Amino acid sequence: MDGYAKAIAFAPGHITGFVEFPTPMLDDPLLKGSRGAGVCISKGITTEVHLYPYDGLEVPEIKISINGKPCSDADVSLYVVKEYLRLVDIRRFKLDIMHRADIPIGYGLGSSGAAALSLSYALNRAFMLNLSNEEAARIAHKADLACRCGAGTVIAEYHGGLEMRLKAGAPGIGIVESIIDEVDDYKVLMLCISPYSTKEFLTNRIGMINGLGGKMLNILKESRSVETFLDLSFRFARSIDFITDRAARVIDALHCIGCKASVALFGETVFTIVSNDKVGEVEKVLSCYRDLYSNSSSSVCYLSCSIDTRGATVIEDTREPS
Numbered sequence: 001m002d003g004y005a006k007a008i009a010f011a012p013g014h015i016t017g018f019v020e021f022p023t024p025m026l027d028d029p030l031l032k033g034s035r036g037a038g039v040c041i042s043k044g045i046t047t048e049v050h051l052y053p054y055d056g057l058e059v060p061e062i063k064i065s066i067n068g069k070p071c072s073d074a075d076v077s078l079y080v081v082k083e084y085l086r087l088v089d090i091r092r093f094k095l096d097i098m099h100r101a102d103i104p105i106g107y108g109l110g111s112s113g114a115a116a117l118s119l120s121y122a123l124n125r126a127f128m129l130n131l132s133n134e135e136a137a138r139i140a141h142k143a144d145l146a147c148r149c150g151a152g153t154v155i156a157e158y159h160g161g162l163e164m165r166l167k168a169g170a171p172g173i174g175i176v177e178s179i180i181d182e183v184d185d186y187k188v189l190m191l192c193i194s195p196y197s198t199k200e201f202l203t204n205r206i207g208m209i210n211g212l213g214g215k216m217l218n219i220l221k222e223s224r225s226v227e228t229f230l231d232l233s234f235r236f237a238r239s240i241d242f243i244t245d246r247a248a249r250v251i252d253a254l255h256c257i258g259c260k261a262s263v264a265l266f267g268e269t270v271f272t273i274v275s276n277d278k279v280g281e282v283e284k285v286l287s288c289y290r291d292l293y294s295n296s297s298s299s300v301c302y303l304s305c306s307i308d309t310r311g312a313t314v315i316e317d318t319r320e321p322s
């Protein structure tokens, strides 16, 4: 590696509506993952990487920040960096990693997967490794799984769209299909009420996930409609007792104006997908609950996004000779 390199990549956030973890969970992380359905959103994580050669160091100096704040325990990001250190033979460099999140972290919007994926794409460019996007995405998949922050999130964010994950596994191994291709007419609207740790769920409550998600996939494969996706997601979240009273009130209010809705797995986040002409009406309901639930100790946020169909992408790749 010669000179300074900068790379920027973006990965969309992702909401899982229903899911199953095929058993037995195999040992190979590339074969592990989940089946289910979800939607990628136009907001997500942008990661900027600056790589400086620096002869005065015996070991690399690595700094990570999230939204401008230094972060020493970004475990998913550190996992990705360690995987790259095994692939490059240089050790004397400084690496600045800056994650910018325009989705809240921990609310079931797939931020850990998006951080890992955007970082992996950016490092691949900065280190000039020439991995394919699929190979870079596999590193992110392994990181999200190893840190117990996600199972099928990375492959969904790699693919983009309103999707069904028909076969579990890493990008290139798992199978993803779009539920519908024409998504320009839809918006994903969310009320993020409070965070919930995916690690906690995958560690302590994973037994609640049975074969229901797989049966639901068969129904969705036949109907391929947004309404069915929302319906099934709601039934799924109820079946694992994951809808809090606060979320249930919001979902009821949306039902009253003719909108189906559910909660994002795993967070106290209500989401719906509506056609553009319904956005104003839904926005009023969600803003009203945002104001009702916000208090001095917690911030509740309302988000409006399009459906991302591109999946993760590199935005910039620059280098200057030393």
Ligand SMILES: Nc1ncnc2c1ncn2[C@@H]1O[C@H](COP(=O)(O)OP(=O)(O)OP(=O)(O)O)[C@@H](O)[C@H]1O
Pocket (backbone or CB within 6 Å): 014, 045, 066, 073, 074, 075, 076, 077, 099, 100, 101, 104, 105, 106, 107, 108, 109, 110, 111, 112, 113, 115, 148, 149, 150, 153, 196, 197, 198, 199, 265, 266, 267
């Ligand atoms: N932007 C980010 N940069 C680095 N690490 C992140 C970022 N976002 C999330 N993480 C890591 O992921 C953890 C939160 O993951 P968690 O899986 O609970 O939430 P999520 O990814 O927002 O939602 P989901 O439930 O959809 O996975 C954080 O504690 C942090 O370790």
Ligand SMILES: CC(C)(CO)[C@@H](O)C(=O)[O-]
Pocket (backbone or CB within 6 Å): 016, 018, 019, 033, 034, 035, 036, 108, 110, 149, 150, 151, 152, 153, 154, 198, 265, 266
């Ligand atoms: C486990 C999960 C629901 C967490 O976001 C997601 O990664 C998925 O659908 O596998």
